[in-house]
Amino acid sequence: MTDLSRDIERLARRSREASRTMGELGSRAKDAWLEAAAGRLEAHKAEILEANRVDLAEARARGLAEPLLRRLDLGGKWHDMLAGLRQVAALPDPVGEITRMQVRPNGLRVGRMRIPLGVVGIIYESRPNVTVDAAALCLKAGNAVILRGGSEAFNTNGALAEALRAAARESAVPEDAIALVPTVDRAAVDALLKLHRYIDLLIPRGGPGLIRKVSEESTIPVIKHDAGVCHVYLDASAEPEMARAIVRDSKIRQMAVCNGLETLLVHRDAARSLLPDVLKALHEEGVEIRGCERTREVFTEAREASEQDWREEYLGPILAVRVVGGLDEAIAHIREYGSNHTEVIVTGDYRNAQAFVRRLESCVVGVNCSTAFSDGYRLGLGAEIGVSTSRLHWYGPMGLEGLTTQKFVLYGDGQLRE
Amino acid sequence: MTDLSRDIERLARRSREASRTMGELGSRAKDAWLEAAAGRLEAHKAEILEANRVDLAEARARGLAEPLLRRLDLGGKWHDMLAGLRQVAALPDPVGEITRMQVRPNGLRVGRMRIPLGVVGIIYESRPNVTVDAAALCLKAGNAVILRGGSEAFNTNGALAEALRAAARESAVPEDAIALVPTVDRAAVDALLKLHRYIDLLIPRGGPGLIRKVSEESTIPVIKHDAGVCHVYLDASAEPEMARAIVRDSKIRQMAVCNGLETLLVHRDAARSLLPDVLKALHEEGVEIRGCERTREVFTEAREASEQDWREEYLGPILAVRVVGGLDEAIAHIREYGSNHTEVIVTGDYRNAQAFVRRLESCVVGVNCSTAFSDGYRLGLGAEIGVSTSRLHWYGPMGLEGLTTQKFVLYGDGQLRE
Numbered sequence: 155m156t157d158l159s160r161d162i163e164r165l166a167r168r169s170r171e172a173s174r175t176m177g178e179l180g181s182r183a184k185d186a187w188l189e190a191a192a193g194r195l196e197a198h199k200a201e202i203l204e205a206n207r208v209d210l211a212e213a214r215a216r217g218l219a220e221p222l223l224r225r226l227d228l229g230g231k232w233h234d235m236l237a238g239l240r241q242v243a244a245l246p247d248p249v250g251e252i253t254r255m256q257v258r259p260n261g262l263r264v265g266r267m268r269i270p271l272g273v274v275g276i277i278y279e280s281r282p283n284v285t286v287d288a289a290a291l292c293l294k295a296g297n298a299v300i301l302r303g304g305s306e307a308f309n310t311n312g313a314l315a316e317a318l319r320a321a322a323r324e325s326a327v328p329e330d331a332i333a334l335v336p337t338v339d340r341a342a343v344d345a346l347l348k349l350h351r352y353i354d355l356l357i358p359r360g361g362p363g364l365i366r367k368v369s370e371e372s373t374i375p376v377i378k379h380d381a382g383v384c385h386v387y388l389d390a391s392a393e394p395e396m397a398r399a400i401v402r403d404s405k406i407r408q409m410a411v412c413n414g415l416e417t418l419l420v421h422r423d424a425a426r427s428l429l430p431d432v433l434k435a436l437h438e439e440g441v442e443i444r445g446c447e448r449t450r451e452v453f454t455e456a457r458e459a460s461e462q463d464w465r466e467e468y469l470g471p472i473l474a475v476r477v478v479g480g481l482d483e484a485i486a487h488i489r490e491y492g493s494n495h496t497e498v499i500v501t502g503d504y505r506n507a508q509a510f511v512r513r514l515e516s517c518v519v520g521v522n523c524s525t526a527f528s529d530g531y532r533l534g535l536g537a538e539i540g541v542s543t544s545r546l547h548w549y550g551p552m553g554l555e556g557l558t559t560q561k562f563v564l565y566g567d568g569q570l571r572e
Numbered sequence: 573m574t575d576l577s578r579d580i581e582r583l584a585r586r587s588r589e590a591s592r593t594m595g596e597l598g599s600r601a602k603d604a605w606l607e608a609a610a611g612r613l614e615a616h617k618a619e620i621l622e623a624n625r626v627d628l629a630e631a632r633a634r635g636l637a638e639p640l641l642r643r644l645d646l647g648g649k650w651h652d653m654l655a656g657l658r659q660v661a662a663l664p665d666p667v668g669e670i671t672r673m674q675v676r677p678n679g680l681r682v683g684r685m686r687i688p689l690g691v692v693g694i695i696y697e698s699r700p701n702v703t704v705d706a707a708a709l710c711l712k713a714g715n716a717v718i719l720r721g722g723s724e725a726f727n728t729n730g731a732l733a734e735a736l737r738a739a740a741r742e743s744a745v746p747e748d749a750i751a752l753v754p755t756v757d758r759a760a761v762d763a764l765l766k767l768h769r770y771i772d773l774l775i776p777r778g779g780p781g782l783i784r785k786v787s788e789e790s791t792i793p794v795i796k797h798d799a800g801v802c803h804v805y806l807d808a809s810a811e812p813e814m815a816r817a818i819v820r821d822s823k824i825r826q827m828a829v830c831n832g833l834e835t836l837l838v839h840r841d842a843a844r845s846l847l848p849d850v851l852k853a854l855h856e857e858g859v860e861i862r863g864c865e866r867t868r869e870v871f872t873e874a875r876e877a878s879e880q881d882w883r884e885e886y887l888g889p890i891l892a893v894r895v896v897g898g899l900d901e902a903i904a905h906i907r908e909y910g911s912n913h914t915e916v917i918v919t920g921d922y923r924n925a926q927a928f929v930r931r932l933e934s935c936v937v938g939v940n941c942s943t944a945f946s947d948g949y950r951l952g953l954g955a956e957i958g959v960s961t962s963r964l965h966w967y968g969p970m971g972l973e974g975l976t977t978q979k980f981v982l983y984g985d986g987q988l989r990e
Contacts, residue, residue: 174907258951354963355963375794375964403989407989513595519979520981520982521982521984523983526989527682527987528980533682533980547964560967562937562969564916564937564951565929565940568811568941570821571950
């Protein structure tokens with residue numbers, strides 16, 4: 155065992171201890187910390203933004219690409235980040251809720267009580283605002299959090315975490331409930347991945363390389379936020395104006411997000427009547443159309459789609475389009491090429507709507523609405539720590555409840571089995 | 573890639589395809605398969621028990637220990653195994669249930685629909701009845717199952733699985749929804765552990781070695797059924813007769829089960845008044861008492877407990893006993909030495925009861941009842957596929973609901989984000 159892995163283990167052990175205190179805190183104490191954190195961040199805004207400037211300058215000198223620099227830049231996100239803390243404070247506390255209390259025939263009362271997961275590890279890249287967002291959600295749900303940000307945001311993350319810990323010192327939240335891995339050494343991640351004794355859940359937030367590494371090497375349960383290859387299927391009975399508007403909103407509103415539309419499927423009976431209008435509007439707004447043969451017959455500006463296009467998460471101004479024989483073929487396409495993220499049918503047909511919703515296994519399945527609703531806030535979760543595309547524990551956009559579990563509680567008056 | 577790992581991958585791919593058909597089946601089709609399976613097993617009882625005799629003879633020749641031989645012997649479990657199938661058929665189908673449907677301010681209806689996990693892998697040792705019990709629960713919840721039994725039960729498991737598949741051929745359930753790994757080669761398990769593309773959940777059921785191997789090497793989510801170091805804490809206000817009965821039922825009713833009592837904790841103010849009677853009864857029934865110093869002062873037949881005794885899952889006629897200063901010390905002991913399984917307080921004090929239930933993080937926490945209620949049937953789940961002692965996905969005794977997940981379903985009439 156190296157000195158580093160010993161240090162990381164010590165850090166995680168302190169997190170475990172802090173998580174026990176966290177689990178016993180009431181909402182008022184946790185909300186007081188959230189308020190104090192907002193205050194501390196505001197008070198140290200100048201230092202934090204200065205640390206961010208240092209990170210940005212280094213990143214620019216190292217030739218980091220423009221989109222990554224934008225993610226790293228905290229300035230424009232400051233207001234949202236602080237507002238987020240106060241929003242989380244206003245959310246109902248999930249901890250302690252008892253559901254489905256029932257009385258067994260012998261009089262034993264059995265229910266399930268919601269409790270924190272314990273210690274949550276977040277491994278993320280670039281965006282330093284995750285330090286604050288993730289800590290707020292994890293602690294509000296009664297957990298301790300271990301944060302491991304990207305090396306390019308090292309100074310910013312350090313300044314942010316220090317403000318969060320300073321807020322803890324002013325409140326009943328233990329300081330060790332917020333831990334930041336204090337090194338850019340990648341061996342620290344390797345050490346973290348093995349600490350299942352002290353860490354209950356890992357959430358990697360970053361590119362496919364990071365997600366693969368964490369899920370393959372970790373002995374701790376992982377919630378993956380994989381690619382979003384989202385589909386809209388225009389059924390033969392789709393109302394043309396609704397079809398046009400939903401496709402446009404799903405594709406154009408924001409392109410670089412995981413719930414954006416990537417592949418449009420169209421019933422062959424509607425290809426001629428629906429597609430030209432729908433695609434013309436997108437094309438005029440600068441979206442490149444890559445279509446199957448049938449698509450190119452009705453919309454000649456389309457380029458030829460390759461097999462690879464069906465699997466692509468473009469995150470940009472390209473749309474793949476395929477004409478299918480009907481609902482079964484649309485479902486088969488989504489199962490073969492999709493990523494279990496978000497799928498929408500536009501239809502006027504009751505049976506097709508129900509079959510689409512019932513049969514597809516993706517984490518968000520909708521009828522006659524934009525894919526852009528696949529988002530924790532829009533679905534009423536109050537906040538979002540990520541979108542789980544694996545089915546265990548939580549499936550889909552995940553908020554506070556996904557950061558908790560349920561234990562069984564039994565209230566008896568002397569019941570025996572014998 | 574070896575021929576074997578290619579074969580295992582092919583098997584798992586067929587399971588994934590079968591899982592899609594399973595997910596679309598209604599309750600009636602699944603229940604018809606359960607009934608047909610019971611009929612097929614009854615029709616082939618003689619062959620199956622003959623296969624079991626072959627396994628037993630080989631195991632005896634290889635010198636397998638008596639408890640393992642008892643687990644391997646299917647004869648005495650035949651009736652319960654068949655009754656189990658019909659009980660599972662009678663349980664409500666969890667698939668398709670929509671919970672918490674809400675209308676968002678824009679009129680979008682958002683709910684969560686319960687769906688199967690997909691493909692569940694069960695890796696188990698010795699007990700061949702698991703083949704039937706696990707397949708029944710997995711398929712009732714709409715999943716496909718991949719079964720990997722112990723090498724010593726190879727012939728029995730083969731005969732059982734063939735009956736289950738034959739029942740599928742008579743019903744709408746696809747035959748590949750029940751797959752048995754067709755070799756005793758251990759490399760088959762290594763291959764299974766890597767197939768996260770096709771398998772959604774692994775449940776290892778066996779000794780600590782198996783559980784460690786599966787959770788360390790698997791890239792698939794694992795639900796662990798770890799040791800049960802269960803505690804009863806007798807508070808100062810415990811009613812003596814209730815204390816005696818609960819301790820006895822928790823320890824004596826069945827010793828070799830994970831919800832059996834292993835360590836008894838007693839408030840120091842009650843040590844003298846409660847312990848002698850409680851321990852005398854157990855001691856007379858053949859239970860060895862290993863106590864701390866204070867315990868041995870009030871019950872001289874107790875042997876001296878070592879530090880290791882506090883961590884031990886005896887699964888037999890030994891009980892560790894410790895006198896503690898009060899509730900805080902009891903909770904600290906359970907956190908330090910327990911295994912997050914089942915803990916019970918016996919008390920007449922309202923605040924202590926609530927604090928014990930609220931503060932302990934174990935998966936089952938009870939007041940004034942036997943630890944033996946920590947069981948899927950007794951808690952009203954209808955059935956049990958195991959007891960999860962890790963907090964992700966499911967915590968505690970796990971039935972049909974634990975074999976499902978929830979997706980988001982959205983019903984709109986043209987809602988856009990913009």
